[in-house]
Amino acid sequence: MRMIYILLMAASLALISGCINPLIPTTTPSPSPIPTKTIEPEVSANLSVGYLKVFAVVLDGINYTMTETHPSIFVYRFMDGVGSKTIYVDENSSVLKVVAQNYTIRYKNPLPTIQYPLIKGQRWYYLSPITVTYENRSVDGQTTVNGTVERFENVTIFNNTTYQTAVVKQTTVTSYNIDKTNYSVSNESTLWYGQDVGLIKSYTISKIYVENSLDQISDRQQEIIEFKQQDQSQ
Numbered sequence: 001m002r003m004i005y006i007l008l009m010a011a012s013l014a015l016i017s018g019c020i021n022p023l024i025p026t027t028t029p030s031p032s033p034i035p036t037k038t039i040e041p042e043v044s045a046n047l048s049v050g051y052l053k054v055f056a057v058v059l060d061g062i063n064y065t066m067t068e069t070h071p072s073i074f075v076y077r078f079m080d081g082v083g084s085k086t087i088y089v090d091e092n093s094s095v096l097k098v099v100a101q102n103y104t105i106r107y108k109n110p111l112p113t114i115q116y117p118l119i120k121g122q123r124w125y126y127l128s129p130i131t132v133t134y135e136n137r138s139v140d141g142q143t144t145v146n147g148t149v150e151r152f153e154n155v156t157i158f159n160n161t162t163y164q165t166a167v168v169k170q171t172t173v174t175s176y177n178i179d180k181t182n183y184s185v186s187n188e189s190t191l192w193y194g195q196d197v198g199l200i201k202s203y204t205i206s207k208i209y210v211e212n213s214l215d216q217i218s219d220r221q222q223e224i225i226e227f228k229q230q231d232q233s234q
Contacts, residue, residue: 041152042117043166045198049073050230053198055222066222089113103134107143118166118193122149132176141176155192155200158225163194184209200224 053068057080066080076087085100094110109128126145131138147170156162168191175184186207194200201223208216 041164041166042119043152043164043193043195044116044118045193045196046116047198048230052226052228053224054226056225057220057222059220060218065225103132106131106133111145114193114198118149118168120149120151120166123147130174139176139178141174143172143174145170145172147171153192155194157200157223163197163200165192165194165200167192182209182211197224197227 047070049070049072051070055066055068057064057066064081066078069077069079071077074089074091076089078085078087083101085098087098088096090096090110092110093113095107095113096110097107098105107128107130109126111126111128115122115124124145124147127142129140129142131140147168149166150169151167153165153167154162155165168189170189170191172187172189173184175182177183186209187204188207189202189204191202192200201221203221204219206218206220207214
């Protein structure tokens with residue numbers, strides 16, 4: 001049972017870590033027919049290969065740190081006190097699979113990475129069948145993502161650095177049928193994306209269901225405490 005819960009959480013939380021959230025805009029604000037000098041806010045981030053992020057994480061009251069790196073154009077890596085997770089992307093930066101010590105998640109429809117610039121009112125929806133391999137067996141399921149850019153706000157984080165952020169509300173649902181039992185997890189997330197840095201903090205409430213009955217609730221929050229870009233002059 002514990003392994004099933006790990007797989008459910010992993011498949012969904014993989015989509016809200018770092019900069020690999022599958023955001024596909026389906027609507028964007030229409031330009032006003034009347035000329036105006038008002039400039040609508042937007043957030044963009046161009047993170048180069050070689051960057052490093054360190055997050056302070058609190059999961060159900062337990063504190064730990066997580067590092068995020070981008071060692072090559074097709075690889076993102078996350079490490080914490082429990083282990084590591086590597087995310088592989090294709091030439092379009094769409095997510096192909098997630099590999100950890102004891103499981104692998106493959107997405108039949110590669111998940112597009114975040115679509116910058118983020119603009120207020122931007123919405124997206126995505127569905128992908130998935131295959132999870134663990135303990136010498138494979139399980140099929142699916143993941144759906146539904147979100148919107150709700151607002152913009154300034155956020156002050158480590159070293160008193162203030163970023164203009166796009167605040168995203170996103171719900172990710174992953175479901176499997178394992179041994180004729182239906183499992184699903186719903187992650188309801190608030191995500192703050194900062195100008196030129198990407199994801200800087202998040203708060204997620206996770207609800208695990210067994211046969212459509214609520215079985216477990218947990219919460220997870222993270223905030224960036226270190227950020228380094230590779231020196232492009234070298």
